[in-house]
Amino acid sequence: QQQVKQSPQSLIVQKGGISIINCAYENTAFDYFPWYQQFPGKGPALLIAIRPDVSEKKEGRFTISFNKSAKQFSLHIMDSQPGDSATYFCAATNNNNDMRFGAGTRLTVKP
Amino acid sequence: EAGVTQSPTHLIKTRGQQATLRCSPISGHTSVYWYQQALGLGLQFLLWYDEGEERNRGNFPPRFSGRQFPNYSSELNVNALELEDSALYLCASSVGQVNTGELFFGEGSRLTVL
Numbered sequence: 001q002q003q004v005k006q007s008p009q010s011l012i013v014q015k016g017g018i019s020i021i022n023c024a025y026e027n028t029a030f031d032y033f034p035w036y037q038q039f040p041g042k043g044p045a046l047l048i049a050i051r052p053d054v055s056e057k058k059e060g061r062f063t064i065s066f067n068k069s070a071k072q073f074s075l076h077i078m079d080s081q082p083g084d085s086a087t088y089f090c091a092a093t094n095n096n097n098d099m100r101f102g103a104g105t106r107l108t109v110k111p
Numbered sequence: 112e113a114g115v116t117q118s119p120t121h122l123i124k125t126r127g128q129q130a131t132l133r134c135s136p137i138s139g140h141t142s143v144y145w146y147q148q149a150l151g152l153g154l155q156f157l158l159w160y161d162e163g164e165e166r167n168r169g170n171f172p173p174r175f176s177g178r179q180f181p182n183y184s185s186e187l188n189v190n191a192l193e194l195e196d197s198a199l200y201l202c203a204s205s206v207g208q209v210n211t212g213e214l215f216f217g218e219g220s221r222l223t224v225l
Contacts, residue, residue: 036216044154044214046214
């Protein structure tokens with residue numbers, strides 16, 4: 001069932017540090033890889049996404065690195081802030097509209 | 112513009128009962144998705160509806176079912192509730208294919224089965 005494997009399950013980072021979350025997928029038909037951010041009591045919201053034709057995408061402090069041959073992608077949060085504390089989900093989908101999510105990473109950024 | 116709305120926020124049922132959860136998508140969105148978020152398991156895909164039809168379902172038993180109404184709202188029914196059905200049920204909507212856009216999630220319905 002879990003076609004996208006995510007690690008670590010939880011992560012604690014000091015303010016100003018770099019948070020790194022990793023994901024691996026199995027289905028080579030996936031062609032869109034978004035990351036969702038979920039705060040307590042809220043639904044997940046799209047943070048950043050990448051397609052396999054590029055190896056990196058950066059939006060502000062958030063960067064996705066993508067390795068197509070290894071079927072892996074990761075989220076890097078630079079200069080992590082306490083407000084970044086949330087649960088992060090990687091996901092993968094294709095034109096079947098079937099979005100598969102990882103198990104989530106609970107990030108805590110300590111002040 | 113109103114986001115995805117779900118009701119009820121919380122629901123407590125006993126084993127063997129039936130639960131009905133409801134979702135209203137963002138205006139203009141024709142696709143509705145249901146996900147189960149159980150502790151430590153991330154978001155598990157349940158069902159996808161588009162234009163009133165069930166387009167895909169995840170690896171869940173048939174007692175998980177639903178429908179989409181002509182106004183694109185949707186309901187999820189869970190029959191013969193089991194303890195392990197306790198979870199947050201998230202509804203999401205989208206316009207077009209999700210690999211060209213994004214899923215917009217509601218805040219979920221927390222189902223507790225005693």
